[in-house]
Amino acid sequence: MKLDQFPESIQPLLVPEPGxxxxxxxxxxxxxxxxxxxxxTCPACGSVLLIQxxxxxxxxxxxxxxWQRIFDYRRMLKDPALKGIYRYHEFxxxxxxxxxxxxxxxxxxxxxEANGALQDRTGMRFYYxxxxxxxxxxxxxxxxxxxxxxxxxxIRTGEVDQVLSICASTGDTSAAAALxxxxxxxxxxxxxxxxxxxxxxxxxxxxxxxxxxxxxIPGVFDDCMxxxxxxxxxxxxxxxxxxxxxxxxxxESYSYEIAQDFDYAMADKVVVVPIGNAGNITAxxxxxLKFFDTGIIDALPKIVGVQSVHANxxxxxYSQPSGDRGPFVPVTVKPSVxxxxxxxxxxxxxxxxxxxxxxxxxxxxPRVFFVEVSEQAIMDWQLTANRNGHIACTxxxxxxxxxxxxxxxGWISAHETAxxxxxxxxxxxxxxxxxxFQNSFPDGFAVTPDPALVxxxxxxxxxxxxxxxxxxxxxxDKALAEFVDAVSREIATDLGLKKRS
Ligand SMILES: *Cc1c(COP(=O)(O)O)cnc(C)c1O
Ligand SMILES: [Zn+2]
Numbered sequence: 001m002k003l004d005q006f007p008e009s010i011q012p013l014l015v016p017e018p019g020x021x022x023x024x025x026x027x028x029x030x031x032x033x034x035x036x037x038x039x040x041t042c043p044a045c046g047s048v049l050l051i052q053x054x055x056x057x058x059x060x061x062x063x064x065x066x067w068q069r070i071f072d073y074r075r076m077l078k079d080p081a082l083k084g085i086y087r088y089h090e091f092x093x094x095x096x097x098x099x100x101x102x103x104x105x106x107x108x109x110x111x112x113e114a115n116g117a118l119q120d121r122t123g124m125r126f127y128y129x130x131x132x133x134x135x136x137x138x139x140x141x142x143x144x145x146x147x148x149x150x151x152x153x154x155i156r157t158g159e160v161d162q163v164l165s166i167c168a169s170t171g172d173t174s175a176a177a178a179l180x181x182x183x184x185x186x187x188x189x190x191x192x193x194x195x196x197x198x199x200x201x202x203x204x205x206x207x208x209x210x211x212x213x214x215x216x217i218p219g220v221f222d223d224c225m226x227x228x229x230x231x232x233x234x235x236x237x238x239x240x241x242x243x244x245x246x247x248x249x250x251x252e253s254y255s256y257e258i259a260q261d262f263d264y265a266m267a268d269k270v271v272v273v274p275i276g277n278a279g280n281i282t283a284x285x286x287x288x289l290k291f292f293d294t295g296i297i298d299a300l301p302k303i304v305g306v307q308s309v310h311a312n313x314x315x316x317x318y319s320q321p322s323g324d325r326g327p328f329v330p331v332t333v334k335p336s337v338x339x340x341x342x343x344x345x346x347x348x349x350x351x352x353x354x355x356x357x358x359x360x361x362x363x364x365x366p367r368v369f370f371v372e373v374s375e376q377a378i379m380d381w382q383l384t385a386n387r388n389g390h391i392a393c394t395x396x397x398x399x400x401x402x403x404x405x406x407x408x409x410g411w412i413s414a415h416e417t418a419x420x421x422x423x424x425x426x427x428x429x430x431x432x433x434x435x436x437f438q439n440s441f442p443d444g445f446a447v448t449p450d451p452a453l454v455x456x457x458x459x460x461x462x463x464x465x466x467x468x469x470x471x472x473x474x475x476x477d478k479a480l481a482e483f484v485d486a487v488s489r490e491i492a493t494d495l496g497l498k499k500r501s
Pocket of ligand 2: 026027028029030031042043044045046047
């Protein structure tokens with residue numbers, strides 16, 4: 001629809017102008033820092049930052065119901081800058097003019113309700129939100145669209161010139177960073193650091209295909225992260241890890257979309273997300289809080305954060321009694337099929353601690369829960385989901401396994417509706433499915449295949465055949481007829497097909 005076809009009263013609100021007053025807010029010393037320079041930690045105390053809008057209250061001048069209509073109408077506009085995460089411009093990056101927005105098709109991923117058979121298995125109504133249907137096939141594109149739109153804005157206003165973006169990654173951050181940087185070349189070049197052999201071949205192919213400089217580093221993600229931090233402290237590079245608070249802003253879109261897709265009714269909803277570096281759960285909490293504070297939603301949904309027993313520092317922290325938790329203790333990770341979340345020392349932990357507290361206080365009761373799940377449960381639930389028409393990655397399996405645990409513990413009830421995050425596309429992690437089907441998991445994983453879930457190709461090669469087609473060597477008519485007959489009979493027998501009468 002064209003702008004002048006919308007109700008007149010709402011027209012001036014549909015295409016946002018730059019506004020707001022964003023600052024980096026330090027969660028350690030609470031100082032505010034100007035956003036004109038790219039900061040990742042507080043120059044005064046070294047703590048992590050969150051971006052705050054000092055004029056956020058201006059958004060409360062518009063009623064929640066009007067905001068709902070603004071977002072619903074924006075869905076119908078043709079402006080590419082409003083088609084992705086910036087449909088929620090005022091909440092995500094109000095200082096960014098629309099002509100600096102980088103849109104590669106991210107966001108607005110489908111929510112797909114589980115079929116009856118799967119809901120019977122889980123014991124409650126749930127939807128997958130398929131964030132694997134983002135351009136680089138994970139939710140990381142949301143944060144990259146935000147970080148790179150802001151850098152693009154700084155370039156266009158002459159505040160920065162050539163940018164070398166850099167990140168450490170469990171695979172998906174680098175895929176997303178390299179993709180968005182490639183779109184903005186030659187102003188932006190990208191380099192990514194990956195833990196050697198700790199990302200899947202598909203994930204490795206992504207930054208290579210986008211033309212990034214790819215470095216493989218011995219060790220695990222936490223080691224890569226240390227190197228990237230050293231580089232960003234000593235050299236002039238733009239850090240694109242979720243330590244960069246702009247990433248968090250973009251990932252808040254996940255919450256806004258859930259609110260909008262469920263008609264802003266959040267009271268009986270449960271949002272389930274896996275936790276690695278904890279940027280995603282930070283963004284999810286912050287997003288719902290902003291919509292709650294402006295009356296766009298009238299209740300905060302429950303949030304369940306899920307970790308594997310092989311990488312569970314956040315779960316461990318919150319399983320201690322409140323009031324007696326002491327300092328956060330990182331863990332040494334073990335191999336995990338939820339490999340993109342295999343992180344022992346999450347960078348966003350101070351943000352999580354800050355926001356869990358705010359979230360629960362705003363809700364007036366505990367609404368954020370943490371669970372751990374076994375590697376076995378992750379694989380079994382992923383494969384079960386996908387046998388029912390989903391495209392969940394291992395982290396999507398982790399989320400669904402976590403939903404079960406939260407239900408068993410009574411933190412959520414069967415009358416609620418869950419939105420379960422499949423953070424990436426199943427194909428990125430198909431190697432773990434192969435290991436399951438071939439029973440070839442290395443010992444460290446502790447996964448044993450359930451025969452009922454194993455699936456393998458059968459090679460059809462009837463013993464009676466003298467000849468089979470080979471590349472470049474087609475069969476003659478008679479041999480081909482024999483081949484087709486023998487092969488189709490073998491398949492029909494295997495499938496138990498009945499002859500047409
Ligand atoms: C990055 C990632 C996670 C973990 O998200 P955090 O923000 O680091 O907690 C989970 N799943 C996938 C597929 C990821 O790429
Ligand atoms: Zn500080």
